[in-house]
Amino acid sequence: MSNGNAHAEGASPAHGHDHAHAHHPALQHHFDTMSQQREAGVLGMWVFLLTEVLFFGGLFFAYAIYRSWYYDAFAAASASIEILPGLINTVVLIGSSLTMALSVRAAQTNQRKATVNWLIATIILGTVFLGIKVYEYADKFAHNHVPGASFQFAHVPAPGEPHVEEPAAGHVTTMGHDEIERTTQIFFSLYFTMTGLHAVHMIVGIVILFIITWMAHKGRFDSEWHAPVEMTGLYWHFVDIVWIFLFPLLYLVERHN
Amino acid sequence: METPVYPAHNYLSNGHTLRSWLLTKDHKRIAVLYLISISAFFFLGGLFAVGIRLELTTPQGDLFQPDTYNKFFTLHGVIMVFLFLIPSVPAVLGNFLIPPMIGAKDLAFPRINLLSWYLYIIGGLFTLFAIVAGGVDTGWTFYTPYSATSSSSNVAPVALGVFIAGFSSILTGLNFIVTIHRMRAPGLHWFKLPLFVWAHYATSLIQVLGTPVIAITIVMLFVERAFGFGIFDPQRGGDPVLFQHLFWFYSHPAVYIMILPALGVISELVSTFSRKRIFGYSFVAFSSLAIAVFGFIVWAHHMFVAGISVYAAMVFSFLSFSVAIPSAVKVFNWAATMYRGSISFEAPMLYVYGFFGLFLIGGLTGLFLATLGTDIHLHDTYFVVAHFHYIMVGGAIMGYLGGLHFWWPKIFGRMYSEFWSRIAAILVFVGFNLTFFPQFLLGYLGMPRRYHMYPDEFQVLNVLSSAGASILGLGYLIPVIYFAWSLKYGEVAGNNPWGASGLEWRTQSPPLTENFTEVPTDIPEAYEYTPKVVREAKLV
Amino acid sequence: MSSVHVSPLSTYLSIFAALMVLSAITVGAAFVNLGSFNPVVALAIAVIKATLVILFFMHVKYSSRLTKITVVMSFFFVAILFAETFIDYATRGMPGDIPPPLR
Numbered sequence: 001m002s003n004g005n006a007h008a009e010g011a012s013p014a015h016g017h018d019h020a021h022a023h024h025p026a027l028q029h030h031f032d033t034m035s036q037q038r039e040a041g042v043l044g045m046w047v048f049l050l051t052e053v054l055f056f057g058g059l060f061f062a063y064a065i066y067r068s069w070y071y072d073a074f075a076a077a078s079a080s081i082e083i084l085p086g087l088i089n090t091v092v093l094i095g096s097s098l099t100m101a102l103s104v105r106a107a108q109t110n111q112r113k114a115t116v117n118w119l120i121a122t123i124i125l126g127t128v129f130l131g132i133k134v135y136e137y138a139d140k141f142a143h144n145h146v147p148g149a150s151f152q153f154a155h156v157p158a159p160g161e162p163h164v165e166e167p168a169a170g171h172v173t174t175m176g177h178d179e180i181e182r183t184t185q186i187f188f189s190l191y192f193t194m195t196g197l198h199a200v201h202m203i204v205g206i207v208i209l210f211i212i213t214w215m216a217h218k219g220r221f222d223s224e225w226h227a228p229v230e231m232t233g234l235y236w237h238f239v240d241i242v243w244i245f246l247f248p249l250l251y252l253v254e255r256h257n
Numbered sequence: 258m259e260t261p262v263y264p265a266h267n268y269l270s271n272g273h274t275l276r277s278w279l280l281t282k283d284h285k286r287i288a289v290l291y292l293i294s295i296s297a298f299f300f301l302g303g304l305f306a307v308g309i310r311l312e313l314t315t316p317q318g319d320l321f322q323p324d325t326y327n328k329f330f331t332l333h334g335v336i337m338v339f340l341f342l343i344p345s346v347p348a349v350l351g352n353f354l355i356p357p358m359i360g361a362k363d364l365a366f367p368r369i370n371l372l373s374w375y376l377y378i379i380g381g382l383f384t385l386f387a388i389v390a391g392g393v394d395t396g397w398t399f400y401t402p403y404s405a406t407s408s409s410s411n412v413a414p415v416a417l418g419v420f421i422a423g424f425s426s427i428l429t430g431l432n433f434i435v436t437i438h439r440m441r442a443p444g445l446h447w448f449k450l451p452l453f454v455w456a457h458y459a460t461s462l463i464q465v466l467g468t469p470v471i472a473i474t475i476v477m478l479f480v481e482r483a484f485g486f487g488i489f490d491p492q493r494g495g496d497p498v499l500f501q502h503l504f505w506f507y508s509h510p511a512v513y514i515m516i517l518p519a520l521g522v523i524s525e526l527v528s529t530f531s532r533k534r535i536f537g538y539s540f541v542a543f544s545s546l547a548i549a550v551f552g553f554i555v556w557a558h559h560m561f562v563a564g565i566s567v568y569a570a571m572v573f574s575f576l577s578f579s580v581a582i583p584s585a586v587k588v589f590n591w592a593a594t595m596y597r598g599s600i601s602f603e604a605p606m607l608y609v610y611g612f613f614g615l616f617l618i619g620g621l622t623g624l625f626l627a628t629l630g631t632d633i634h635l636h637d638t639y640f641v642v643a644h645f646h647y648i649m650v651g652g653a654i655m656g657y658l659g660g661l662h663f664w665w666p667k668i669f670g671r672m673y674s675e676f677w678s679r680i681a682a683i684l685v686f687v688g689f690n691l692t693f694f695p696q697f698l699l700g701y702l703g704m705p706r707r708y709h710m711y712p713d714e715f716q717v718l719n720v721l722s723s724a725g726a727s728i729l730g731l732g733y734l735i736p737v738i739y740f741a742w743s744l745k746y747g748e749v750a751g752n753n754p755w756g757a758s759g760l761e762w763r764t765q766s767p768p769l770t771e772n773f774t775e776v777p778t779d780i781p782e783a784y785e786y787t788p789k790v791v792r793e794a795k796l797v
Numbered sequence: 798m799s800s801v802h803v804s805p806l807s808t809y810l811s812i813f814a815a816l817m818v819l820s821a822i823t824v825g826a827a828f829v830n831l832g833s834f835n836p837v838v839a840l841a842i843a844v845i846k847a848t849l850v851i852l853f854f855m856h857v858k859y860s861s862r863l864t865k866i867t868v869v870m871s872f873f874f875v876a877i878l879f880a881e882t883f884i885d886y887a888t889r890g891m892p893g894d895i896p897p898p899l900r
Contacts, residue, residue, distance in 0.1 A: 030363040030440075030771075039861075040365045040439045046864055047431045050871040051469045057875035058473035058503055062488060064879065065499055065886060073494075083824065090820050098813045101804075101854045108803045147493075148485030183494035189486035193477060237855045241847045247820075248839035252827035256835070438863065466874050502882050553877055557885065566894050569885035 026225045038227040045231040049238045052201075056242055059197070063190050063249060070183045071253075072175040076155050077187035078253035080145070085132050086251040090243065092132070096125035097240040103216075104233045107226035112219055115229065119213040122236065126206045133199055137192075145188050153184040191250055198246060201239050208232055261751025263670055267767040282367035283770050288353035289668070290374050295341050295349065296737075298381060302336035303730065305329045310692075310723040318710040326709035327394035328410065332384075334397030335415060339422050340381050342649060343511065345657045346518030347429055347464075348377070351457045353668055355433060357761040358451050360442025360780065362771045365435040373428040380422030387411040387418065396707060398508070401489035401500040405481040413482050420475045423468045426514070430464030433457050442760075442776050451759055451783055452541050456521025459545035463510045463517070463552060471507035474500065498564050505556035513552040515649060517545060519656025520587055523609055526659050527591045529757040530606040531598025534784040537590040544583035551580040561632050570629055577627035584620055588613070603755070604678035608659030611686040615651025619644060622697065637707075640700025643693045651689055658685070658736070665740065666754045670766040671747030677739045684732030691725025758785050802859035812853045819846050 024034050031037040067074045103118030144152040155177060175183070212232050215221065221229055268285045272278070278286060308329045312320040321329065352370065356363050364370050387393055393415045395404040404412050437458050441450070478500070480486040487493035489500045528535045535541060557565055557573040591613070600606070622644040625631045635641060662682075666672055695718040700706075704715050711719065753762040760780065764772055823842045831838060852858040857868055888894065 030361065030365075030367065036439060040435050042860075043439060043863065043867075044366060044369075044431060044435045046867045047434055047465055050867055051427050051431070051465050053871035053875060054466055055469035055473050057878060058470045058506075059477070061875070061878055061882070062477065062499060062503070065496070065882070066494075068886070069496075070494060087820070087824055091817065094813065094816045094820070097850060097854050098809060101809050102806075105803060105806070105809070108801060147487055179494070185487045185493045186495060189480070189488045193480055193486065193488070197476065234855055237850050240854075241850055244846045244850070245843050248823050248827070248843055252823065252839060254835065255827040256830040466870075470878065498885075502885070506878055506882075553874065554881060557881075565885040566888040566891065568888040568891065568894065569881075572881070572884055 024225055026220070034225055038225070038230075041227040041231055042234070045234045049234060052238055056194075056197070059190065059194050060245065060249075063194070066183075066186050066190065067249075067253070070175065070180075070186065073180045073183040074187050075254035076180055077145075077153065077184040077191075078251060079255065079257075080143070080153075081191075081251055082136070082139070083251055083255070085136050086247055089129050089132050090247050092125050092129050093240050093243050096122045096129070097237050099125060100233045100236045104226070104229050107216070107221050107229045108223060110223040112216065112221070115216045115221065115226075116213055119209060119216060119229075123206055123209045123213065126202055126209070130199060130202060130206075133195065140188075140192075146192065147185045147189045151185050151188070153181050153188075155180045155184070194246055194250065198239065198242055201242070205232075205236050205239055208235070261749045263749045264765045264767070266769065267670065267765065268770045269669070269767050271770045280371070282363070282371060284352050284356055284364050284367065284370055285668070285768065285770075287370050287374050288349050291344060291348040291352065291377070294374075294378060294381065295344055298336050298340040299733075302333050302341055303733070305333035305336070306726065307730070309333060310726040312709050313711075313719045314716075314723045316711050316713045316716050316719075321709065323709055324394055325392075327396070327707070328392030330707055331393045331396050332388060335384060335393070335419065337649075338397055338511070338515075339419050340377075340384065342515040342653055343422075343426055344377060344429070345515075345653070346522060346660060347433070347457060347460060347514075348373070350453075350522065350657075350660045350664060351433065351460075351518060352429070354664065354761055355436060355454060355457060356440075357764055357768060357772045358454055358759060359437065359440060360445055360760055360773065360776050361436065361440040362773070364432045365440055366432050369428050370432055373425045373432070376421050376425035376428070380418045380420070380425060383414045383418030383421065387414040390414065398504060399478060399500075400504075401478065401481070401497045402491060402495075405478055405489055405500075413479060416475045416479050416482075420472055420479075423472050423475075426464050427468045427472075430461035430468075433461040434465065437461075442778075442780060444778065445780050448539065448542070449780060449783055451521075452524035452535060452538070452545070453518075453521040455542040456517050456524070456545045459549040460514050460517040460521075462546075462549050463514050466553065467507040467510040467514070470503060471511075474503040474507070477503075498560070501560050501563055502557065505559045506553075509556035509559065510549075510552040512645070512648070513548055515653045516656075517548060519612075519653045519660070520545070520584075522656045522660035522663070523591065523612060524587075525757075525759070526605050526609045526663055527594050528784045528786070529663070529755055530603060530609070531595045531600050532756075532786045533594055533598035534786060535590065536593035536596075537586075538783065540586055541590050544586040547583040548580065551576070551583065555580050558627055558632070561629060562636050567629075574627055574629050574632075578624065581620060581624060581627075584616075588617065602679075604675065604682050605659045605663035605755075607679055607682035608655045608662065608685075611682065611689075612652060612655040612659065615647050615655060615686075615689065619647030619651055622647065635700055637705055638700035639696040639704045639706055642706050643696035643700060646693045646696070651693070655685070658682075661736075663755065663757075664761075665743070666750030667761060667764075667766045667768070669744055669747075670750050671743045672750050672754060673736075673743035673747055674739045677735060681732050681735040681739075684728055684735065686732075688725050688728030688730070688732050692722050692729050693725070695719070695722045695725075758783070802856065804853065804856070804859075808853060812849050815849060816846055 026037075027034055028037060031040065099118045099121040103115050103122065106112075106114035106118055140146060144150055209232060212228055215228065268283055271283075272281075278290065281287060281290075308321070309326070312318065312326055312329075318326065320326075352364070355361075390411045393408075393410045393412055395408050395410065395412060399412065399416070437450075437454060477486075477488045481488055481490065487495055489495040489497050491497060524535055524541060555573055555577040557569060558577045561570050561574070622640070626635060626641060626644060662673070662678055699715055699718050699722075702715065702718075704711050750766045752764065752766055754766075755762075758781075760777060761768075763777065819842050823839060826838050826842070827835065829835075851868060857864060
């Protein structure tokens with residue numbers, strides 16, 4: 001191994017110098033083998049995803065508590081959200097997971113052009129998702145469903161629903177009209193925080209995808225080293241899984257009335 | 258025995274430009290960067306403590322406005338918890354020592370390690386900004402609805418700072434987990450690892466599992482403050498207790514992030530300065546993991562009087578007793594290690610002796626707080642303040658200082674003044690007890706925490722406490738002087754001035770950038786202190 | 798050369814098809830009144846979809862034991878958060894609770 005003298009701090013490893021063994025150009029010097037480097041990278045990404053599960057988990061937890069408290073308000077608020085954009089987004093995002101998985105597979109089998117093309121497809125689908133989200137958010141703004149000073153939720157009682165002005169004391173089983181209107185803000189606070197956080201993760205993911213696509217285009221990956229594509233794939237699939245849970249919980253609370 | 262020579266080529270000499278430090282990937286340089294920055298924040302947090310203790314020397318609130326006092330204890334807490342204690346041992350000692358202890362050249366992700374430090378600095382800057390902009394007065398616990406709606410102070414920047422610093426903590430933990438799993442030298446299986454490594458592994462588990470939850474809590478608090486969302490707002494049906502559940506789900510395990518690494522240090526020091534294998538190695542190793550896991554299921558003992566159901570309180574109280582058990586296991590094993598060992602009184606070991614008494618008291622007083630009935634009387638009094646300072650300062654900081662004194666020769670290649678280091682250790686112990694023991698009595702007698710004024714009959718105890726704080730402060734300042742002095746004038750340390758076992762003592766002091774010229778292959782069992790080994794180690 | 802499992806194209810396509818079918822079922826089931834089973838069905842389908850993505854798109858089925866443990870641990874700790882806090886929310890206001898809560 002090189003000794004302290006020849007190893008200048010911060011210098012990029014020059015591969016013309018006195019390495020007795022040939023190794024992959026992407027091998028970082030604190031690792032012994034490409035396999036060790038890949039395993040470390042993949043484990044690192046999994047540990048990061050573990051933190052993300054706990055991160056989103058806190059939001060889902062808050063959602064669960066409030067849904068159990070204010071079911072009627074949650075149902076009413078959820079019913080005011082258009083299903084179709086959400087469903088299209090679900091298809092788009094799962095589709096982007098497919099294209100992402102296919103790009104990893106192409107990298108595994110040394111197909112540079114296919115890797116790039118599938119990555120581009122993933123970027124396009126991700127962008128479509130965000131575009132539809134913009135449409136959905138604009139709709140919510142127009143209806144004054146954004147929590148805060150200008151929040152207004154007009155609750156139209158379903159036929160036969162009792163018109164209860166004040167909540168009963170103690171354990172509330174049926175929410176009153178006023179209370180529904182008051183507490184739908186909590187639903188929408190969670191809606192915007194959860195989908196907003198999800199969208200931020202998608203934006204970061206798309207930026208990373210651009211970088212990885214460029215690297216793939218430059219031929220930096222082969223069947224021996226494509227861990228960055230794999231790791232990006234893991235991240236992207238995670239973002240997809242969050243949406244898989246968000247969709248029914250936010251859009252489909254109660255639709256059978 | 259020949260006099261050691263200071264090695265000409267080492268990680269410190271490998272580049273003298275600012276760039277070579279600020280863009281370093283060397284875990285050892287990053288550890289030194291952390292050492293400098295957390296020390297700075299420690300003294301800043303200490304300044305706020307000085308303000309608190311000055312105000313409390315008199316029963317009246319005559320030094321500061323009430324709001325100002327609130328800001329002082331808030332900032333003291335925020336800085337000490339998030340910007341000092343959480344990083345301290347892992348970011349300084351863990352970063353420096355884990356790769357050599359496992360025979361690796363660096364951590365798994367050196368650039369992410371550097372990113373961790375930058376995130377820590379950015380988080381710290383947000384907090385500094387909040388201080389300059391007028392401070393925060395919510396208490397370090399940021400309870401809603403005050404923090405979300407009523408407080409007019411700079412909650413958002415501090416929240417953001419904590420969020421970013423939390424990310425730093427997560428990345429450090431992630432780095433350690435991957436490193437310990439994937440980068441051990443060939444033949445170095447888990448049960449040959451130093452207990453310091455086990456302790457950091459357990460700590461890293463807590464960091465990656467717990468910190469994200471406070472991160473999301475801060476996000477929710479932030480959107481409530483910045484956008485007027487209403488997740489915790491009672492006016493809109495929100496539950497402030499929900500904030501507390503989410504907050505303490507992290508913040509209780511966080512106290513184990515703060516103490517576990519220090520416990521790892523203690524294991525190393527006890528073994529070295531008793532010249533004996535750690536008694537019950539696997540018990541101590543597993544107790545670290547047990548503390549990490551148990552630490553996650555007890556959080557609501559901070560909330561007994563917050564409005565949770567009494568049945569939940571009973572469950573959490575019962576579980577809180579169980580978390581004391583693995584800590585006790587460690588203490589018994591350390592005592593058994595010292596029994597019939599060849600114990601000595603160097604500065605690192607003085608911190609260990611101090612630690613034993615203080616950690617014991619801190620831990621036992623935790624049981625009073627875990628008991629529902631007594632907690633109702635003691636909650637939010639100075640009893641709680643004394644309890645956690647015994648653990649955090651008497652435990653964690655003593656462990657950190659002991660470790661710093663033990664590994665300073667390895668990190669910088671120089672010895673410091675043995676005389677002054679012992680004086681400082683004694684001052685810290687005496688000053689600490691004088692500061693905080695009266696606070697147990699104050700709390701029991703009913704003095705609430707976070708109050709800037711109190712009834713006259715509490716003054717004597719408060720004055721004793723403030724006097725103790727001045728001695729404690731002196732005990733913390735003296736090391737700054739002799740450590741700085743040692744960098745230039747200290748005796749050259751040599752590879753292994755203490756005659757300790759462990760791979761890190763086989764390298765030169767300070768080590769080369771890549772730690773080892775050849776990765777060691779003949780790695781012995783941990784803590785091999787046969788007389789032959791001890792004799793030979795001291796000759797190296 | 799690393800020995801990483803390469804899944805056949807057919808695997809990815811059939812998992813994708815399954816995910817599409819399950820998404821359709823989720824929406825359809827929401828329009829049927831299953832009483833208190835509605836959320837159970839919706840969550841169960843979501844869990845199945847997530848499991849398919851984890852096992853096949855994320856290759857966990859062919860990954861190391863450490864990876865599998867990491868995945869399980871993350872959900873386990875979220876479950877602790879949910880379960881232990883529900884103990885509080887579920888028992889508030891029950892007979893014998895002191896003091897009687899506001900809600």
